[in-house]
Amino acid sequence: MTGYGVVERSGADVRHVAHGTLRPARGATLAARLAAIHEGVCRVIAAHRPDTVVVEQVFVASNARAALVLGHARGVALAAASAAGLAVEELSPQDVKRAVAGTGAAEKGQVQRMVQRLLALDSAPARDAADALAAALCRAHRGRLAARGPRARRPRARRAAGGFVLRRAP
């Protein structure tokens, strides 16, 4: 299951564009589920045309099997974003949490509530989608800070950032 979230930044303003979860059919083979994720990522990119795609960095602990499975889905998303000609960035989960909740140790529910608040959503997004939106928000705010620097005189185009957070086995 893969969450995605898209935000748009215009100057200091960041607004919600879309979020959701890619859910490959449960009974499908691993290859078919990965193809579905690839297609889903391509569809989200085509629909929302972000400038930048952010994918959460993964720090794998002890389970090599889980790392392999997670790597499958992550590789598919990275390849799709790069093939679309987009800049792909990786952010650590800690940085993402800090950006939306003020602490790198924030819990899941806290991230969901803060994403809802920051983007003025009617309800809290599901966990994976909330993580993706948080990553996109984190990137959007970084972009804003960077724009205040030496390159601040460049015109401030509206920029969409798409976050894909790959959490669990596809």
Added chain:
Amino acid sequence: MTGYGVVERSGADVRHVAHGTLRPARGATLAARLAAIHEGVCRVIAAHRPDTVVVEQVFVASNARAALVLGHARGVALAAASAAGLAVEELSPQDVKRAVAGTGAAEKGQVQRMVQRLLALDSAPARDAADALAAALCRAHRGRLAARGPRARRPRARRAAGGFVLRRAP
């Protein structure tokens, strides 16, 4: 680096079609290298139109980081094959080695020499390509045995099997 190999089976006869190695540019980002692997796999499939794609199963030992990196490339290949509508099968490295060298404990060089001999090649393919050809050969021979069974009366079409063996970090 990703090796590939394609063989064609006609009855009991298995002949060499193609082999090679996908080498994404060294300096490129992870996402760009994965996109290059995806494109390469799609190109090989389009050029040789196999019926079946075989990917080596991975039994990861202790290193979760290596498993994640390997998973990236593997996911991309599996997704590309499935999106092309091909049957994707996984074979264990032991079965592949046993099929070409008579023992699941065969060493790399042994696999390279046996692949060269079985497919009557002028020289031994590089390691990754040899592993891929061995996987394709293993699958082709299994197909032949299966064809002797209940479905033996089906017409024996020429069938190409493509093997992709993902060995190292892309």
